[in-house]
Amino acid sequence: MLKILSGNKVSELDQSFIKHENISSWQLMERASLAFSNWFMQSHGNSGDKVFVFCGPGNNGGDGLAIARQLFDKGFSVSVVLFSSLSNSSKDWQENFKMLPEDIGKFQFDDFDFQLADGGIIIDALFGIGINRPLEGKFLKAILSLNKIGGEKIAIDIPSGLPSDDLVEGEAFLADVTVSFQFPKLSLLVPDHVKFVGDLEVVDLGIPSSFLERFESPYYFIQSASVKQGHTKFHKFSHKGDFGRVLFIGGRKGKVGAIILSAKAALRTGSGLVHVWAEGSSEDVIHASALELMTEGEEVMKRIDDFDALGIGPGMGEIPEMVFEEILRSFRKPIVLDADALNMIARHSELWDLLPSGSILTPHVGEFDRLAGKSMDHFDRLKKAKTLAEKNKIYLVLKGAYTCISTPDGKQYFNSTGTKHMATAGSGDVLTGILTSFLGQGYSPFNACVAGVYHHGLAGEIASKEKVRGTIASDILEKIPESFLKLGID
Numbered sequence: 001m002l003k004i005l006s007g008n009k010v011s012e013l014d015q016s017f018i019k020h021e022n023i024s025s026w027q028l029m030e031r032a033s034l035a036f037s038n039w040f041m042q043s044h045g046n047s048g049d050k051v052f053v054f055c056g057p058g059n060n061g062g063d064g065l066a067i068a069r070q071l072f073d074k075g076f077s078v079s080v081v082l083f084s085s086l087s088n089s090s091k092d093w094q095e096n097f098k099m100l101p102e103d104i105g106k107f108q109f110d111d112f113d114f115q116l117a118d119g120g121i122i123i124d125a126l127f128g129i130g131i132n133r134p135l136e137g138k139f140l141k142a143i144l145s146l147n148k149i150g151g152e153k154i155a156i157d158i159p160s161g162l163p164s165d166d167l168v169e170g171e172a173f174l175a176d177v178t179v180s181f182q183f184p185k186l187s188l189l190v191p192d193h194v195k196f197v198g199d200l201e202v203v204d205l206g207i208p209s210s211f212l213e214r215f216e217s218p219y220y221f222i223q224s225a226s227v228k229q230g231h232t233k234f235h236k237f238s239h240k241g242d243f244g245r246v247l248f249i250g251g252r253k254g255k256v257g258a259i260i261l262s263a264k265a266a267l268r269t270g271s272g273l274v275h276v277w278a279e280g281s282s283e284d285v286i287h288a289s290a291l292e293l294m295t296e297g298e299e300v301m302k303r304i305d306d307f308d309a310l311g312i313g314p315g316m317g318e319i320p321e322m323v324f325e326e327i328l329r330s331f332r333k334p335i336v337l338d339a340d341a342l343n344m345i346a347r348h349s350e351l352w353d354l355l356p357s358g359s360i361l362t363p364h365v366g367e368f369d370r371l372a373g374k375s376m377d378h379f380d381r382l383k384k385a386k387t388l389a390e391k392n393k394i395y396l397v398l399k400g401a402y403t404c405i406s407t408p409d410g411k412q413y414f415n416s417t418g419t420k421h422m423a424t425a426g427s428g429d430v431l432t433g434i435l436t437s438f439l440g441q442g443y444s445p446f447n448a449c450v451a452g453v454y455h456h457g458l459a460g461e462i463a464s465k466e467k468v469r470g471t472i473a474s475d476i477l478e479k480i481p482e483s484f485l486k487l488g489i490d
């Protein structure tokens, strides 16, 4: 698990790592710059495009100068545009300035005609995480000019103008790609900033995850290695009971497809026995959609405790509060609640107290705002999610491009897999199926959440490679097995 540190912890991290590795701060900057340049060479190869690097006065600008030298050495035609002089720039900036090859074009901001950069590759090294106030003066002017001209825009570490842990105030660089060092900064993960960040790449500076653990932070970025570790292993003699018996409740009012997607996703995630309690008239369609599924009626309430996990809500519609209450009172193991089950809780706040601790709630932003009230922005929403998870001892999976799991101990884990092509009807139902399946297989709610969101996103990525924007939720669930193969889980 990769810790996400706040911007003001990074210089502490740098100092401590420099000491630990017995290297200079310039050498760390060189590593960071090389990590960027290697990514650039891999993604741009010998494109032959002109590269313009806009360098501010701090270490972000210092990275820019080092990157300009490195790309020039690889044969690119490179120019740098400077906003400061030697004397008012950071120490490592000065070092890298002195190392610039003679043949690199060097411009002072005041003399630079921004039309020259139009259509080229624009690298933004004005400010990194050291930004401490909104852009103004020549910096603001430069960003406004850069945002107007054409060409590919790449931000180093963070688009200039964005604070690392807060909502942007004023203007910021509009990047097509942001290449962030070591871990994604929190503000790169919120939907409010998508137009500034573009695609996100994280490059490694070789600082081990264990080293980041020395620093306080409640935020993490989920990595495949920790997902792998969290999986339960089954042995040769495992039987279907070991893989769990799960029940899905929902699929009423013309939305039986929703609960079928959940149930089929549970089968593909490895559940031993999958039962569905949906509207009576939909039995045939459930059996026709997957021969492995079993259907249930109201009488299942008498044996509800026989199940290892429940998934409630997809396509459920509003059911009588008493029935919902009875389910919560009779089943005391963690439950997965989605869609209409969340709407029931939003409408009947006394139901919060009945949720078994360790339950998993999976709202999208709309459902979350119904549960927690409107939020000013996503940072505000994340704070509310943390409070709800702590207060109710539940896992709150706030779905989106970087789905965030809030845990009862006040931590927040952001998912690193997924694609925009998962924004399609029913893909949340698939997630409900995966999470319920893992709970039923005996995973702790935490491991179920981490593995659940990661595999869901990975299956979506695999599906969308073939189907692109034609990806549908059924494609995602069919690729769950491949997501296991990709992680080497049997």
Ligand SMILES: NC(=O)C1=CN([C@@H]2O[C@H](COP(=O)(O)OP(=O)(O)OC[C@H]3O[C@@H](n4cnc5c(N)ncnc54)[C@H](O)[C@@H]3O)[C@@H](O)[C@H]2O)[C@@H](O)CC1
Pocket: 010, 013, 014, 028, 029, 032, 056, 057, 058, 059, 060, 061, 062, 063, 090, 126, 127, 128, 129, 130, 131, 132, 133, 134, 135, 136, 139, 156, 157, 158, 181, 182, 205
């Ligand atoms: N561990 C890492 O992640 C590493 C990060 N490095 C780079 O170092 C950067 C951070 O460098 P710095 O701390 O020097 O920060 P910046 O390069 O972001 O610049 C901060 C400087 O600009 C000034 N400033 C802040 N906001 C301003 C504004 N709105 N208008 C005018 N001046 C403003 C500050 O007073 C300070 O002097 C990172 O973003 C990254 O690019 C690497 O060089 C080394 C390793």
Ligand SMILES: Nc1ncnc2c1ncn2[C@@H]1O[C@H](COP(=O)(O)OP(=O)(O)O)[C@@H](O)[C@H]1O
Pocket: 364, 399, 400, 401, 402, 403, 417, 418, 419, 420, 421, 422, 423, 424, 425, 426, 427, 428, 429, 430, 431, 456
């Ligand atoms: N742009 C995106 N990038 C990555 N994942 C996405 C994106 N949009 C949606 N998803 C994922 O797809 C799922 C959508 O769930 P939800 O909104 O509940 O859909 P539905 O109710 O139609 O099933 C969530 O798991 C979410 O994380």
Ligand SMILES: [K+]
Pocket: 060, 124, 125, 126, 127, 128, 155, 156, 157, 158, 159, 160
């Ligand atoms: K930048």
